Amino acid sequence: EPEVTQTPSHQVTQMGQEVILRCVPISNHLYFYWYRQILGQKVEFLVSFYNNEISEKSEIFDDQFSVERPDGSNFTLKIRSTKLEDSAMYFCASSQKMYYEQYFGPGTRLTVT
């Protein structure tokens, strides 16, 4: 069964550094998402992406964040200047259609020191 994959599984970075988190969605899916989960808290929506543009974003997704689909398979989340409070598990998800089930990747644990 196809799965969403994410790399790296764990990223440690210093405050102020840029990080890029990578995702490969399921191949026939058209909608892509990033969520984050701060340790012990609920999963929170960051952004959705369709047809090479952001379709929706949350208030968390400020100017420090950006997303890109650089080629036909990858979907990336960039944080330009990381803060301590960006430490969290970041999940990528994809769905075949809007309003359909979203399949999650295994997550990237980002630790900002």
Next chain:
Amino acid sequence: GENVEQHPSTLSVQEGDSAVIKCTYSDSASNYFPWYKQELGKRPQLIIDIRSNVGEKKDQRIAVTLNKTAKHFSLHITETQPEDSAVYFCAALPPGTYKYIFGTGTRLKVLA
């Protein structure tokens, strides 16, 4: 905007017993409600979902019920097994949006 409350936060049951987790939502127009199971260190996995035009859905030992009037939906696990131990998240999808609104999670422990 939509808000999802989930209870209980932790639940311990004896193996073979049933477990019930409840979620309430605030936006009556929300129309899709998935449940995810997240084992320690692993991805959230969709285990069952329900749309607003259906009152109940079953898949083997798992069932979900939806009460649109009361704006709540519940996950029922029967004949629990130790491998059911995980954190379970409910979510709601409001209309006209792509984003799931998640509940706070329930840590289920099935005691052998």
